[in-house]
Amino acid sequence: MTQPFVDSLGVHGTTAEDGTARLHLDATEEHLNAAGTLHGGVLATLVDTAMAAAVRSSTGEDDVPATSQLTVTYLHAGAPGHLAVTGRVVTQGEHLTVCEADVEQDGRTLVHAVATFAVLHR
Template sequence: MADDGDVGGFAGRIGARLDEGEDGTATLVFEVRDEHLNPAGTLHGGVVATLVDTAMGQAVRTTTEDGEVPATSQLTVTYLRPGEPGPLQVRGRVRTRGRHLTICEADVEQDGRSVAHAVATFAILDRR
């Protein structure tokens, strides 16, 4: 896991940063800007999906060994209220870690209010 907060990939390109990650958990911070909004002026659902997927993937990475790579195999996002411009936090956590499959959850909060909840299954691939 990157020590400088860089999550890399697409999530890094849109501005997501790793705040902390250890022991099956990870927290991302993100600043919602105008380019992240949909035509209705609220946070685009695809951005939320990217953030929860990334937070959960980072949480899984805290449990993997050298050569193991988590890959999303299923993702369900429940949108609870519209996100708005400004800071938000995404907390991902491993619920059940198996040898080949891992179940995770994530919550997105902004100003102390829930924006979304997600559940995902990650396959653990062997890249040795």
């Protein structure tokens, strides 16, 4: 599935299987905020994208995950460099799915997120 906005950030290496997804970003100066650290919106996009991929890997082909709630906890400031993101399904119901995700850089967790997705049946 192509995702122009996510692709424009430079996300690569996305894998998803059995309710778990991983993706990567090699953050550059373009991903920084005015304070010189990774922009919170970039980090929020990464966890949202990873969790949605995790949901898609555990539902039917015609099901579409739609974020209905997203809580992002920023634990540490990030810098340019490699980011690894893992999203996983925690609890899956008939219409709602709860996920968690983490962003790691150099062995340190920068972000922990929790989200609820509504699963839309096409």
